[in-house]
Amino acid sequence: MMDRETVISVKDLTKKFGNFTAVDHITLQVRRGEIFGFLGANGAGKTTAMRMLCGLSLPTSGTGTVAGYDIVRQAEEIKRHIGYMSQKFSLYEGLTVWENLNLFATIYGMSAKSIKDKTDAVFKTLGMENMRDVLVKEIPLGWKQKLAFTTATLHSPDVVFLDEPTGGVDPFTRRKFWEMIYRASSEGMTVFVTTHYLDEAEYCNRISIMVDGRIKALDSPAGLKQQYRAGTMDEVFRIVAKDAKRSD
Numbered sequence: 610m611m612d613r614e615t616v617i618s619v620k621d622l623t624k625k626f627g628n629f630t631a632v633d634h635i636t637l638q639v640r641r642g643e644i645f646g647f648l649g650a651n652g653a654g655k656t657t658a659m660r661m662l663c664g665l666s667l668p669t670s671g672t673g674t675v676a677g678y679d680i681v682r683q684a685e686e687i688k689r690h691i692g693y694m695s696q697k698f699s700l701y702e703g704l705t706v707w708e709n710l711n712l713f714a715t716i717y718g719m720s721a722k723s724i725k726d727k728t729d730a731v732f733k734t735l736g737m738e739n740m741r742d743v744l745v746k747e748i749p750l751g752w753k754q755k756l757a758f759t760t761a762t763l764h765s766p767d768v769v770f771l772d773e774p775t776g777g778v779d780p781f782t783r784r785k786f787w788e789m790i791y792r793a794s795s796e797g798m799t800v801f802v803t804t805h806y807l808d809e810a811e812y813c814n815r816i817s818i819m820v821d822g823r824i825k826a827l828d829s830p831a832g833l834k835q836q837y838r839a840g841t842m843d844e845v846f847r848i849v850a851k852d853a854k855r856s857d
């Protein structure tokens with residue numbers, strides 16, 4: 610039986626495309642408030658696995674629950690209880706910062722009052738008050754990422770899935786983005802994040818490393834470094850992924 614603090618739990622999750630097994634029997638559990646890093650080389654199967662966890666794609670076999678809902682039978686419920694941000698985040702470039710927030714909040718079914726309270730708080734925390742009426746296409750990438758994270762979490766989901774959320778920005782801007790992740794996690798939100806930046810892997814509570822559709826390693830950054838006698842996560846990753854066949 611799953612305990613109440615387990616927010617993601619999957620067993621032998623598998624996805625095949627024809628004869629090709631993109632995700633091969635992965636098993637993992639993630640706790641409430643945990644920051645879980647989902648690493649793997651290109652083509653390892655991260656996005657495919659994440660889509661199944663978000664209720665966007667059905668597994669070929671295996672079982673699992675996200676936020677207490679069954680990934681096969683209750684995909685629609687899952688979509689309501691999670692947030693999702695991908696690298697090509699879904700902001701509307703031709704709308705202002707405020708209009709974007711308002712649009713997503715309305716889609717989530719939030720009341721006018723809670724939209725106002727929440728967005729006022731967001732502008733304040735992010736120091737974005739003076740960007741309220743600026744078109745999204747005119748703000749820097751780092752701000753867009755923060756805004757995309759904010760829109761993905763406005764409805765206080767149990768889990769937020771972040772697919773390479775900080776692609777293309779410098780280490781300082783990435784660090785700032787991670788401050789938002791920590792804040793969300795300290796408020797009890799579970800964060801499931803893929804990244805290619807191994808410095809970011811160090812910020813996670815636990816990490817799994819996928820190779821050719823399978824989870825080859827899973828532990829805290831310190832635990833993995835110890836296990837592989839490595840000084841950095843970069844080294845750990847190279848050791849674990851060295852026999853990968855799919856990486857390009």
Ligand SMILES: Nc1ncnc2c1ncn2[C@@H]1O[C@H](COP(=O)(O)OP(=O)(O)OP(=O)(O)O)[C@@H](O)[C@H]1O
Binds near residue numbers: 649650655
């Ligand atoms: N709809 C599909 N049909 C056929 N093959 C697919 C499909 N989606 C993904 N694949 C294949 O499954 C494998 C895993 O892809 P996936 O996008 O999940 O990897 P990833 O780990 O997210 O990689 P990246 O870091 O490059 O995004 C790849 O070999 C990909 O070509």
